[in-house]
Amino acid sequence: xxxxxxxxxxxxxxxxxxxxxxxxxxxxxxxxxxxxxxxxxxxxxxxxxxxxxxxxxxxxxxxxxxxxxxxxxxxxxxxxxxxxxxxxxxxxxxxx
Numbered sequence: 001x002x003x004x005x006x007x008x009x010x011x012x013x014x015x016x017x018x019x020x021x022x023x024x025x026x027x028x029x030x031x032x033x034x035x036x037x038x039x040x041x042x043x044x045x046x047x048x049x050x051x052x053x054x055x056x057x058x059x060x061x062x063x064x065x066x067x068x069x070x071x072x073x074x075x076x077x078x079x080x081x082x083x084x085x086x087x088x089x090x091x092x093x094x095x096x
Contacts, residue, residue: 027067035060 038046038056045055047062 027064031060031064034063 035056038059047058050058
């Protein structure tokens with residue numbers, strides 16, 4: 001017999017899967033647009049650590065790294081929210 005949380009786990013997995021698909025599609029589209037804009041601009045590199053020829057690719061990589069840092073900060077900020085959620089679930093079980 002499945003426990004009461006089984007359907008919820010399926011929904012959470014479906015939402016996580018959809019977020020992964022949307023993130024992958026949106027991320028590649030944004031990086032592609034950024035790369036095209038940087039190639040069209042023809043100016044120097046934004047990345048101060050890069051001194052070779054393909055500056056737009058270096059700038060696109062820098063944008064990906066900045067997005068990753070923002071995502072990691074957001075994920076660390078959500079960590080406290082999950083602990084609070086577990087505590088509220090435990091309280092609901094104890095109350096029932």
